Amino acid sequence: MNTLVPLTVAVPLIAATVLAASAPFASRRFADGVSLAAAGSVCAMSGLLLAHGGDLVYWFGGWHPRHGLALGIAFTVAPLGAGLATFASAMVVIALLFSQRSLAEINNVFHALLLVFLAAMVGFSLSGDIFNMFVFFELMSVAAYALTGYRIDQRAPLEGTLNFAITNSIGALLVLTGISLLYGRTGALNLAQIGQALGTRPADALVVISLTLLVAGFFVKAAVVPFHFWLPDAYSVAPTPVCVVLSAVMSELGLYAVARIWWACFAGVLGGDRGAVEAILVGAGTVTALGPAVLCFAQTHLKRMLAYATVSYIGLFLIGFALLTPDGLAGTAIYLVADGCVKAALFVGVGILQHRLWSADELRLRGKGRAMPYTAALFVVGALALASLPPFGTFLGKSMIEDAAVKAGYGWVIAVFILASALTGGAVLRAAGRVFLGLGGAGEPEPSFEIDREESDEPETDDPRDRTPAMLFVPAAVLLAASLALGLVPGLDHAAQRAAAAFVDSAGYAATVLHGAASHTPQVAGPPPPTALDYLYALLSVLGAFTLAAVALLRPVRVFAPAVMRLRMLHSGRVGDYVAWLTLGVVAFGGLFAVTLL
Amino acid sequence: MSRRARLWLLAPALAGFLGLLVWGMTGLPGSGDHQGAVAATIARTAVPERHATNVVTTVTLDYRGFDTLGEEMILFSAALGLVVLLREQRGERKEEVDDDRAAGRKAPGTSEGLRIFSLALVGPTVLLGLYIVAHGALTPGGGFQGGVILATSLLLVYLSGKYLALRELTPIPALEAGEALGAVAFALIGLGGLIASGVYLHNFIPLGTPKTILSGGTIPFLYLAIGLEVAGAFMLTFLEFLDQTLLVRSRSGG
Amino acid sequence: MSGFLPYAVAAWLFAAGIYGMATSRDLIHLVVCLTVAQSATYVLLLGVGYLHGAAAPIFADIGPNTRVVDPVVQALTLTDVVVEAVVVSLLLALAMQAHKRFGTLDPDDLRAMSS
Numbered sequence: 001m002n003t004l005v006p007l008t009v010a011v012p013l014i015a016a017t018v019l020a021a022s023a024p025f026a027s028r029r030f031a032d033g034v035s036l037a038a039a040g041s042v043c044a045m046s047g048l049l050l051a052h053g054g055d056l057v058y059w060f061g062g063w064h065p066r067h068g069l070a071l072g073i074a075f076t077v078a079p080l081g082a083g084l085a086t087f088a089s090a091m092v093v094i095a096l097l098f099s100q101r102s103l104a105e106i107n108n109v110f111h112a113l114l115l116v117f118l119a120a121m122v123g124f125s126l127s128g129d130i131f132n133m134f135v136f137f138e139l140m141s142v143a144a145y146a147l148t149g150y151r152i153d154q155r156a157p158l159e160g161t162l163n164f165a166i167t168n169s170i171g172a173l174l175v176l177t178g179i180s181l182l183y184g185r186t187g188a189l190n191l192a193q194i195g196q197a198l199g200t201r202p203a204d205a206l207v208v209i210s211l212t213l214l215v216a217g218f219f220v221k222a223a224v225v226p227f228h229f230w231l232p233d234a235y236s237v238a239p240t241p242v243c244v245v246l247s248a249v250m251s252e253l254g255l256y257a258v259a260r261i262w263w264a265c266f267a268g269v270l271g272g273d274r275g276a277v278e279a280i281l282v283g284a285g286t287v288t289a290l291g292p293a294v295l296c297f298a299q300t301h302l303k304r305m306l307a308y309a310t311v312s313y314i315g316l317f318l319i320g321f322a323l324l325t326p327d328g329l330a331g332t333a334i335y336l337v338a339d340g341c342v343k344a345a346l347f348v349g350v351g352i353l354q355h356r357l358w359s360a361d362e363l364r365l366r367g368k369g370r371a372m373p374y375t376a377a378l379f380v381v382g383a384l385a386l387a388s389l390p391p392f393g394t395f396l397g398k399s400m401i402e403d404a405a406v407k408a409g410y411g412w413v414i415a416v417f418i419l420a421s422a423l424t425g426g427a428v429l430r431a432a433g434r435v436f437l438g439l440g441g442a443g444e445p446e447p448s449f450e451i452d453r454e455e456s457d458e459p460e461t462d463d464p465r466d467r468t469p470a471m472l473f474v475p476a477a478v479l480l481a482a483s484l485a486l487g488l489v490p491g492l493d494h495a496a497q498r499a500a501a502a503f504v505d506s507a508g509y510a511a512t513v514l515h516g517a518a519s520h521t522p523q524v525a526g527p528p529p530p531t532a533l534d535y536l537y538a539l540l541s542v543l544g545a546f547t548l549a550a551v552a553l554l555r556p557v558r559v560f561a562p563a564v565m566r567l568r569m570l571h572s573g574r575v576g577d578y579v580a581w582l583t584l585g586v587v588a589f590g591g592l593f594a595v596t597l598l
Numbered sequence: 599m600s601r602r603a604r605l606w607l608l609a610p611a612l613a614g615f616l617g618l619l620v621w622g623m624t625g626l627p628g629s630g631d632h633q634g635a636v637a638a639t640i641a642r643t644a645v646p647e648r649h650a651t652n653v654v655t656t657v658t659l660d661y662r663g664f665d666t667l668g669e670e671m672i673l674f675s676a677a678l679g680l681v682v683l684l685r686e687q688r689g690e691r692k693e694e695v696d697d698d699r700a701a702g703r704k705a706p707g708t709s710e711g712l713r714i715f716s717l718a719l720v721g722p723t724v725l726l727g728l729y730i731v732a733h734g735a736l737t738p739g740g741g742f743q744g745g746v747i748l749a750t751s752l753l754l755v756y757l758s759g760k761y762l763a764l765r766e767l768t769p770i771p772a773l774e775a776g777e778a779l780g781a782v783a784f785a786l787i788g789l790g791g792l793i794a795s796g797v798y799l800h801n802f803i804p805l806g807t808p809k810t811i812l813s814g815g816t817i818p819f820l821y822l823a824i825g826l827e828v829a830g831a832f833m834l835t836f837l838e839f840l841d842q843t844l845l846v847r848s849r850s851g852g
Numbered sequence: 853m854s855g856f857l858p859y860a861v862a863a864w865l866f867a868a869g870i871y872g873m874a875t876s877r878d879l880i881h882l883v884v885c886l887t888v889a890q891s892a893t894y895v896l897l898l899g900v901g902y903l904h905g906a907a908a909p910i911f912a913d914i915g916p917n918t919r920v921v922d923p924v925v926q927a928l929t930l931t932d933v934v935v936e937a938v939v940v941s942l943l944l945a946l947a948m949q950a951h952k953r954f955g956t957l958d959p960d961d962l963r964a965m966s967s
Contacts, residue, residue, distance in 0.1 A: 006798035021778035135668035146679030187634030209622025587614035628855020
């Protein structure tokens with residue numbers, strides 16, 4: 001079992017180098033085969049690691065800790081991290097299958113980059129060393145920049161990739177500065193050892209600022225407001241198979257990093273002021289959930305709409321984590337995976353529309369989808385799953401978070417969840433109604449925004465067909481089925497709770513990593529099944545989605561409140577603005593942490 | 599946001615940012631008073647346990663070798679990314695030119711002195727690069743530094759005006775293959791550690807005597823792989839950029 | 853006081869780099885400002901690892917028990933330099949393409965998209 005740990009990263013890397021070396025003379029079939037085999041094997045290996053349960057510690061180079069000092073780099077494979085790794089590899093498999101049909105001018109370089117991306121995500125989820133996490137963070141980012149800019153022949157991808165690259169590089173610099181501060185204080189790079197060393201003194205300026213820098217840097221990747229401006233620009237122009245992976249996994253990994261670092265390093269020294277951290281992060285999550293949800297509803301370009309939905313859901317996941325309890329964390333884990341599957345399925349649906357109808361804009365496609373009942377069903381089911389219709393996995397995760405919120409005294413976030421799911425689900429429902437049934441008013445896509453709309457909606461293949469190829473439809477159907485299955489598998493919530501309980505046990509983590517103590521999973525009583533109130537909330541979200549969609553279809557197109565217009569103007573596409581907001585965000589978090597934690 | 603609004607936002611934000619950073623840094627021990635126990639242990643154990651005298655190299659390739667694998671793959675992906683981002687688009691073509699100046703490009707002529715000097719330096723540069731790569735375990739240097747020096751020899755050839763001749767000698771696929779070979783060699787040596795001693799990247803080759811060229815076990819071989827990969831990646835980078843500037847023209851002419 | 857100087861320089865470099873990036877009118881200038889901010893991290897890392905009166909961590913010609921500066925931060929800085937240089941090369945490639953497609957290098961004028 002231990003041997004599997006390094007192989008999850010080494011295998012895709014070796015496969016990527018083989019693909020790159022053989023690019024000039026290998027056939028497309030060879031590239032597809034090798035990449036699918038590599039990604040599939042990573043999925044199987046991570047799945048085995050997940051099933052193993054408990055914490056596995058792997059020291060690279062054989063450098064075991066001496067006298068509690070970690071000399072080498074460790075991978076600490078916990079069920080939550082292994083679960084993320086499995087999820088990431090599954091998404092990459094879907095993306096590879098999907099890209100066979102949807103991208104015409106693909107070559108081995110695309111596959112190699114996607115495999116490197118996978119290796120980085122897996123390494124990031126499993127690593128127990130903070131600088132190692134930074135290296136994989138940068139590897140993820142570099143591969144993502146190249147993949148996002150794949151259609152560089154068009155203007156929109158160029159600008160989107162620039163904004164993506166510049167803002168995320170600043171985020172990486174923030175993370176690195178935080179790492180340097182922590183190293184200066186503790187002399188350690190291993191997460192557990194940092195936690196031990198920090199815990200010996202009360203919190204001071206350095207602890208607060210390093211927390212701020214790390215949180216801000218990772219929040220740039222996760223696209224929490226006000227670090228989120230790059231995401232709609234990037235995700236709306238990346239090739240659709242890449243969007244699947246970016247939206248379902250990469251943003252969520254930023255949140256995972258904060259969770260990991262909080263419980264391994266900071267929970268000891270700042271544990272007494274948890275309430276303040278909870279409040280700040282719940283606030284950030286609420287803003288991130290609501291603002292982008294409104295903007296999602298105001299969008300007519302489908303990919304940009306889904307991008308804003310991604311940001312909104314990051315806000316909801318952040319709220320779930322911010323409760324800082326095992327129950328909240330368990331619910332977030334399930335919600336994250338189920339919702340990731342749904343978003344991925346919707347992106348595949350958009351890819352189908354692009355393939356058949358040459359556009360991804362709701363207004364341009366009005367009524368043209370009448371002959372595509374299966375794709376219509378895909379969108380409707382996806383929208384309902386977004387609105388957390390029972391018994392989808394989204395409903396299960398959301399109800400666990402809601403219960404945890406009430407227990408932690410944050411019952412009002414339930415309203416945030418209902419609003420955000422209603423808005424995002426309603427947006428997709430409205431789009432489905434307009435595209436597939438021809439409902440709602442007609443309108444021209446806004447000329448003042450998106451100048452090159454025609455260019456950016458060029459089909460990614462050269463041969464549109466009359467029927468949706470199975471290779472495009474089946475992955476989406478499988479994803480929706482997976483999301484449904486997550487809600488139905490018995491005992492999943494209990495398993496997630498046990499995994500979360502082990503994750504938040506900082507002292508146990510340190511003992512396992514630094515002193516080789518056997519890891520034990522604490523016994524927890526299973527969480528109660530969803531109550532009638534949870535069903536009521538879900539019903540409210542679904543009804544809200546239908547109502548909003550219906551209202552939008554009945555009113556004329558493009559009538560927005562001035563506040564919404566102002567919000568839209570803020571997302572200007574100019575990287576200078578984004579950097580300014582980023583700086584403000586760092587100061588805001590730093591100031592709040594400083595005032596409340598010292 | 600207008601530029602003025604942006605400045606109004608930025609000025610207090612930057613002041614706050616600077617203030618927070620400085621305030622956080624007051625918690626650091628002063629520069630020069632570092633007390634890291636991990637670093638002290640590593641400095642004490644590197645030579646006896648790994649027989650390599652350059653401790654920084656030992657940290658890079660042995661204690662924290664896995665980071666270096668990641669870093670090498672970043673370089674590898676960026677080279678691939680450059681191939682993707684700078685490739686020929688529809689509507690462009692690569693010019694076939696006889697002399698070193700593409701049509702419409704007003705590059706100043708190169709002086710004789712520059713041509714001769716650059717060409718003369720190519721050989722010593724390559725030699726210096728190889729020397730630094732090979733001695734990474736003993737003295738300051740190693741695969742990254744030596745690889746970059748090797749790659750600059752290509753820039754010297756460009757300066758000497760013989761770029762197009764060089765272009766015919768080093769096709770991009772060969773460089774891509776060489777670079778990928780370097781990258782995979784590192785990963786495979788790590789795999790060798792897995793097979794030989796059960797742990798990935800374990801230093802499994804006999805360690806040799808300190809201060810000789812083959813000391814440090816896997817370290818000199820890892821640095822050779824890195825040197826190959828870095829040289830290949832940077833040469834690829836330079837070639838891609840130079841192609842864009844010198845050779846690629848839009849189909850409508852000029 | 854002199855013990856704090858490297859840290860203050862690092863903080864200043866970071867802030868100056870960010871200022872340059874936010875107010876830049878030229879993509880190449882923006883990328884170079886990013887390099888300035890990157891240098892801040894190098895200075896900070898190396899400043900953290902410095903030890904007064906200690907030797908470089910190369911034991912080729914010094915005795916085995918000499919005090920040396922921190923080798924770990926030097927390895928980290930090495931990694932950092934490579935990583936950041938690589939990101940800069942990608943950004944420069946994007947800048948080149950932007951010049952070709954948009955005819956301008958002004959980041960405020962690349963108006964392909966907004967909300």
